[in-house]
Amino acid sequence: xxxxxxxxxxxxxxxxxxxxxxxxxxxxxxxxxxxxxxxxxxxxxxxxxxxxxxxxxxxxxxxxxxxxxxxxxxxxxxxxxxxxxxxxxxxxxxxxxxxxxxxxxxxxxxxxxxxxxxxxxxxxxxxxxxxxxxxxxxxxxxxxxxxxxxxxxxxxxxxxxxxxxxxxxxxxxxxxxxxxxxxxxxxxxxxxxxxxxxxxxxxxxxxxxxxxxxxxxxxxxxxxxxxxxxxxxxxxxxxxxxxxxxxxxxxxxxxxxxxxxxxxxxxxxxxxxxxxxxxxxxx
Amino acid sequence: xxxxxxxxxxxxxxxxxxxxxxxxxxxxxxxxxxxxxxxxxxxxxxxxxxxxxxxxxxxxxxxxxxxxxxxxxxxxxxxxxxxxxxxxxxxxxxxxxxxxxxxxxxxxxxxxxxxxxxxxxxxxxxxxxxxxxxxxxxxxxxxxxxxxxxxxxxxxxxxxxxxxxxxxxxxxxxxxxxxxxxxxxxxxxxxxxxxxxxxxxxxxxxxxxxxxxxxxxxxxxxxxxxxxxxxxxxxxxxxxxxxxxxxxxxxxxxxxxxxxxx
Numbered sequence: 001x002x003x004x005x006x007x008x009x010x011x012x013x014x015x016x017x018x019x020x021x022x023x024x025x026x027x028x029x030x031x032x033x034x035x036x037x038x039x040x041x042x043x044x045x046x047x048x049x050x051x052x053x054x055x056x057x058x059x060x061x062x063x064x065x066x067x068x069x070x071x072x073x074x075x076x077x078x079x080x081x082x083x084x085x086x087x088x089x090x091x092x093x094x095x096x097x098x099x100x101x102x103x104x105x106x107x108x109x110x111x112x113x114x115x116x117x118x119x120x121x122x123x124x125x126x127x128x129x130x131x132x133x134x135x136x137x138x139x140x141x142x143x144x145x146x147x148x149x150x151x152x153x154x155x156x157x158x159x160x161x162x163x164x165x166x167x168x169x170x171x172x173x174x175x176x177x178x179x180x181x182x183x184x185x186x187x188x189x190x191x192x193x194x195x196x197x198x199x200x201x202x203x204x205x206x207x208x209x210x211x212x213x214x215x216x217x218x219x220x221x222x223x224x225x226x227x228x229x230x231x232x233x234x235x236x237x238x239x240x241x242x243x244x245x246x247x248x249x250x251x252x253x254x255x256x257x258x259x260x261x262x263x264x265x266x267x268x269x270x271x272x273x274x275x276x277x278x279x280x281x282x283x
Numbered sequence: 284x285x286x287x288x289x290x291x292x293x294x295x296x297x298x299x300x301x302x303x304x305x306x307x308x309x310x311x312x313x314x315x316x317x318x319x320x321x322x323x324x325x326x327x328x329x330x331x332x333x334x335x336x337x338x339x340x341x342x343x344x345x346x347x348x349x350x351x352x353x354x355x356x357x358x359x360x361x362x363x364x365x366x367x368x369x370x371x372x373x374x375x376x377x378x379x380x381x382x383x384x385x386x387x388x389x390x391x392x393x394x395x396x397x398x399x400x401x402x403x404x405x406x407x408x409x410x411x412x413x414x415x416x417x418x419x420x421x422x423x424x425x426x427x428x429x430x431x432x433x434x435x436x437x438x439x440x441x442x443x444x445x446x447x448x449x450x451x452x453x454x455x456x457x458x459x460x461x462x463x464x465x466x467x468x469x470x471x472x473x474x475x476x477x478x479x480x481x482x483x484x485x486x487x488x489x490x491x492x493x494x495x496x497x498x499x500x501x502x503x504x505x506x507x508x509x510x511x512x513x514x515x516x517x518x519x520x521x522x523x524x525x526x527x528x529x530x531x532x533x534x535x536x537x538x539x540x541x542x543x544x545x
């Protein structure tokens with residue numbers, strides 16, 4: 001575990017072993033102030049700086065209301081920031097709205113078009129993107145539905161599927177545009193634990209499999225409040241305090257994959273982080 | 284296609300019950316100098332066949348002529364009401380127009396159809412346009428309210444999803460807005476359709492020279508009870524056919540919704 005003093009340097013450290021430079025996200029002195037219910041300004045994110053290493057599975061954890069989802073939405077250009085800036089590959093996000101086409105988002109709920117078949121839900125993202133050649137659409141729909149194990153459900157409607165399967169469609173939709181950065185906002189928190197477990201394992205497999213196929217790793221930014229989930233999935237874990245959200249810890253998880261939920265090393269990190277979390281984030 | 288025999292049996296039983304009660308009432312009411320006070324179901328059925336085959340008392344034209352005249356007035360009026368109502372509803376769903384429309388909607392919904400019909404006949408005389416506009420005026424407020432509430436309830440999360448993935452206006456409209464509004468359009472159409480019947484037949488009774496409403500009213504004054512009732516039966520048949528067609532279309536469009544309530 002890092003101490004307070006070298007935290008800053010770690011956060012800014014260049015990746016020692018970047019596989020192949022993928023989109024690098026830098027968050028610099030970011031603050032977000034909302035207007036509170038009483039009309040007074042409410043600081044949700046307070047001066048957060050992050051250097052996210054490309055090609056890493058990055059976890060952002062914090063108690064509810066700490067602004068972690070807001071941070072993700074700002075990266076996705078869904079919400080504005082109050083001060084600071086976000087750069088992707090050195091380009092300021094605000095000045096290059098087209099950078100959005102390199103991002104995909106998996107939401108807490110599937111957010112599917114229930115009136116379109118599963119395959120057409122994937123097609124929607126491909127059409128919407130605008131940068132993907134038409135000839136590739138059909139092949140991509142097929143490929144990514146197979147990747148999430150839903151090739152037999154291409155012609156089903158979302159409401160005919162279980163919650164876990166719907167979330168898989170959401171993941172296939174995000175992967176189909178082959179984004180450089182995949183943003184995930186507590187994607188498994190609405191599912192039962194068994195389903196969530198399966199999906200976590202599959203997500204890791206897919207992520208590694210895609211690397212094996214294309215030689216590059218997607219950057220994943222994964223927001224969660226579940227420390228066990230973060231330790232199981234992530235390479236880098238950033239921890240935020242209760243509102244106003246500030247960064248208070250960075251942890252690198254070096255346990256090799258495939259990881260087990262009951263791997264003693266995983267459990268050890270989980271319990272260390274949980275203790276720290278209760279002391280610093282909630283205390 | 285599998286036929287739902289249970290549904291069919293219930294339908295047949297209800298027809299049989301109505302016919303029996305009707306027959307009993309007909310017998311017990313007896314006759315006046317103009318004939319049966321309440322013609323028996325068989326008399327009316329025979330009258331229906333006579334009208335459909337062009338026999339007996341026909342004024343102005345064949346059954347097809349009267350039915351199509353009514354349907355044309357209803358169709359144009361309903362289409363107009365749906366279009367105006369949809370536009371107003373969408374506008375009212377965002378922006379300041381909402382408050383501005385509150386009172387006109389309440390007034391429009393509470394005006395008796397008789398008043399609407401009389402106003403339009405006073406302005407446009409007993410012309411087709413009066414019936415069409417009366418239908419449009421009567422249905423617009425209901426469509427407006429439905430579409431306004433529908434547009435307000437579109438899932439914000441889905442719109443956000445569309446924006447994140449970069450959907451342009453065209454894609455948002457066809458893949459998100461219109462499908463989200465579909466259930467509301469259908470319920471608006473359903474209600475507006477049943478209201479349109481009432482308005483158009485009422486209008487036709489006031490001085491028009493054709494249409495189902497006219498045929499019913501004419502036979503009323505001629506003391507042709509059997510023909511009057513026969514026209515009402517024809518009216519029901521047409522309404523039921525259209526209702527079935529509408530619900531089949533709705534089922535087709537809303538196929539994605541599991542276990543749709545019928």
